[in-house]
Amino acid sequence: MLRMKKLLIFSLLSLAVNGLVACSDGEVYQAPEITDTKVLTIGSEYGNATSGWNVSGIPDGIYNLEFYTKSSQLNELPYLTASGKTTAIMPSVNTWSKNVIKGINVSDGTCHIELSNGGNIQIKGLQLVSSEKEFNMVKGGDISLLSYVEDNGGKYYAADGQEGDCLEILKQSGMNLVRLRLYNDPGNPDFYPSNTLPAGYQNQDDVLRLAKRAKDKGMDILLTFHYSDYWTNGEDQYKPHEWAELDFDALKTAVHDYTAEFLGKMSAQGTVPKYVALGNEIQAGLLYPDGACEDPIKMCALLNAGAKAVREILPESKIVIHSTFSEGVNETTHKWFFGLVRDYGVDYDVMGISYYPFWTNMSATGFRGWADRIIKQFDKDILVMETGYSWNQTLPDGSPGQLSHNGPYAEFSKLGQRDFIVDLSNQIKQVESGRVLGYVYWDPIFIEVEGLGWILGEKNYVSNTTLFDFGGKALPVLDAMKYNN
Template identity: 45%
Template sequence: MFIPFEARSLSDWNIYSSSSQETASILFDGQTSVEYLNIEKKSAYRFVVSQTIKQLEPGYYTLTAIIKNGGGQPKCYIYADAASGEMRLTSLPVSSEWLEVIVRGIEVREGECTIGLYAEANGGNWCSIHSFELVRSDRPYELLKGGDISELPRIEENGGIYRDRHEPKDGLEILKAYGHNIVRIRLYNDPGNPDFWPSNQLDERGYQNEERTLALAKRAKEQGFQIQFSFHYSDYWTNGLAQHKPHAWEGLAFDELKEALYQYTRDFMERLVKQGTAPEYVSLGNEIQGGMCYPDGSVDNWPQLAELLKAGCRAVKEISEQSKIVIHLDGATEDEKYEQFFGSCERYGVPYDIIGPSYYPFWTQASVQQLVDFCNKLVHRFDKDILLMETGYNWNAATGNGIRGQLENNGPEPYESTPEGQRDFLYSLMNGIKQVEQGRCLGVLYWDPVMIYVPGVGWQKDAPNVVDNTTLFDFDGNALPAMLAYKYNN
């Protein structure tokens, strides 16, 4: 069902606030409310502009709008409220060109839906909304929004303090308050063991080992988070270049290695389920575009890699059938890489539920729009949902140690390496996720949002922290403006 707005109520919403004017200007033929936030200076305004659509059939709807936005507002989002549950929001990305913005998963039960714009604007801020369309979609949608919290206990135990508006608080409570609804937790087999390399490159207190990981999963679940759980199948962090087998698996024949991976996965899943923390999503390995457990499970030997993935999948599903299997690769937008890898999964009968790309504008040198196009191609080719497993964006050009961090720059995205630039990138990314056809992109997990600057704490022994300038907290642990992208998108 397509609901166009009648001509008389299709006025453009041109919102402009000026500190030199007695009133803000709004052109709209609907319900409008404007008030000063700073009464004395008359320099900040709250706008609520809305219209109610009636006689709608029950079901799920998608709202799209064509917008321009000069940016700079503390808050600026379109919304849909059908009085049947959570109000649906999408923050307006900054754009000087007309851009489509989308709100998904609007559930109408009583035949009415109010759509509108909410903005808290400073003098000189502006945005324009050219048109709206409300379309029956019959598909529920939940935006997953969160990040990897594996470093949280280490930061806390080494003196790091998280703050919201300068008030110290539990880091997880802050994330929850800003709308995070999922956490990623990674597991290493035996990290920090001084007798084995590369395990001995990590802290001897065994952060991200089995016991600490179980405790963190329980803590997150008690806060109401969904869990994306990542088996690294290593004593050390893994990616395309580093896929070291756990020291306990070295020297095993391939059939023994496959059995060890299966049994390890099954045993730990049993422990997660037993304590009430069955993960909603499980990734087998981390950025495995080159394979896992080198050299046995390298992509140079796809039949063996397929057997390892099948063993891991079988172990997960035997214990927690509802947990969805994610296969995680780097390099979002690299079409050929994904065609080769997931085409091989098809060829060798590897079962999985979700494709999990990593997307960093710096590493991929790709824009959000290129990401949307890439995701649409994946959906058409493989008919799988997508979950962005990693993303990151500099909010400062240098780390707390004054060196260049993991990201040299922010790639082709136009937003600067500032707190506001990081926020505006996430506004754009959240909208881009919702643009993917049929809502098949489920959401995004931010990389190491909590690994804030703490003197002496780095990514491994005697190495600096190279991500504390991409976190969602500043060097003093204060929540950054980027948190608003989580709060005002759902």
Template identity: 35%
Template structure:
């Protein structure tokens, strides 16, 4: 009773007492709620192929081994997300792997969100490194490179019989992207580069939604500044994506307020394209985990059960966005279990995985309850 009271109290502070009560009740019997129609229930699995190449295996909750993407689909997920780097040191997260993941997703009956980083490595608010091959290009040629890279990847997917419904132009671009040319202090150039990517999407896959994506999903000021500038400079985007990690980005009430404001202000579909939560504080590869707090959010200890509760709580926020504009939720790197050789740094084969305690598969390779929860939204 004390645990459920704590969960209800934490949820009430963020999404209201009714939502918290529904969340607790929905899982009292260990079953996810029936899937809603039209809501994107997704997982970023960008690291899957590298993990598989280094020996990772995946099992259903009952221990039966299977293909990870099939397990996701069986659990009720309807979309995967995969990032694209330009020329990474390890050769992963390129057009080759995105096409393979796209084929497998389509075969399993799922859609694909393509996440363009426009870098050779991780792109986020703190770093947006220009691809080495694009160094020294004039700004006009840089726009051409963005267009051609985007069109090339999407064209390869189209040729493979895969037409992604969602395409993300840039990753966590709070301070712009492809620095320094598209940095926050070069707003017109930033808009020009974003437009080049969006134009490529429109030309190759006219039916796909073009998403612009920021981190810090509870930071309304950052989103308003960015999207006001995007609108003022004529960037032809269709939807807005947000990252929201509660241990970094604040309370769910902040996310709810920001999403509600975005829906009213811009009238665009909204997606939380990244979130996660730990199912344990333990480590399985000897490489320190990013999140080790035994209770990152008050009332939500790091456990499989509360990982499930977190999925429900954030989904309730997205689904409550006005005018039905809250369209979906993606778990970040759901299949990134710890395997030697498949670490975070593409330039360092000895690097480890600091995320395995936030995957949706446990240290015995079994699907966690949260996977079924996500698929049942």
């Protein structure tokens, strides 16, 4: 029998005077409605509510706070805090925008609610909804090129202009996970395409060093095995040159042994990854041609070889299968691909997805709808493995970057980038099942450094989508990380 959620509902005026009617399971109580008080402009009537409100008489437990706002885009990001949990508020001038704070832990019968950087914000319809689940959003970024940038003179600065350690700046801004991508033999001059990448980076030694730095900062790790000497996606899945001539049984063994060996090294230095992704954007398979999805038996056998190694060496780590999302790789394709993975018995825990407004032409609201449908069909958690937003229309030389527009988000600006992450975070928290874990920003640290490109001899095509400006200074988007948890 379905059990109704317990609701604690109150009007804004009742909130301001500490009025709350508690209720028992299955019942809903509404504070008496008073004309013209359901919408309250915080800035004019209660200042910025620096002292906040204490809502008392609440049974101990975990709650979500839901509310609606209208606000303009502000230089200082407004956010609402409820007993230590926070959500930044999305600009919405003409329509009411729903906001959610998830996983509020009430342990003393009181929920303290406070608005910061309020400005001219209207709030209505606040309600506390009991929940059975804690929630701590994954807020990550891929730092795989950090050593490369630093070794070539790149420097990072906090928002106040003070030079600092990149990872410390990110940690203080709320980032709690780093993604590291591992190639088998990048930068080897004797083999293509490994010879198109810089030597000494994104290999085992470099990944181990970066993992140690991140773990020392208290950050979780997402490790991606590309199973290649080079970048992989739906189009490119080059076998490592050492595996090029192996027959299929030997290839399976190589995947297992290589995965197990490196995870053993990660474990030995105390940097066990929380998540391990088997391949990168493998919606068409991996290790072509053997693991192409045209032969799902072989594809899934290779994935299970990697999964077996993860379970043997790091049974506490979560296994991720990662697909992209674009107008060419649509929901039908996702259902087909993850259906193959399910039907052929691949052992994994989390569906990874690359979601960019540019390639999907989809807003964060649209992504939430997609996630609701996919989770219902496959009963898996989802992690946004990649996302990004262009805060400047061009690269420093005036040419377009990799993301030449922002889909339904028309604005090219630093505040536009910030507000996209606010929107994405808020929509993630509204997924019906609560099973979207969070997001990982793509190449947030690959700032502009003269002569540095992802491929040797080419320019940096993502320096206008990073979390730092062209000079390495932290951008306002980091407030969107900091004020969402």
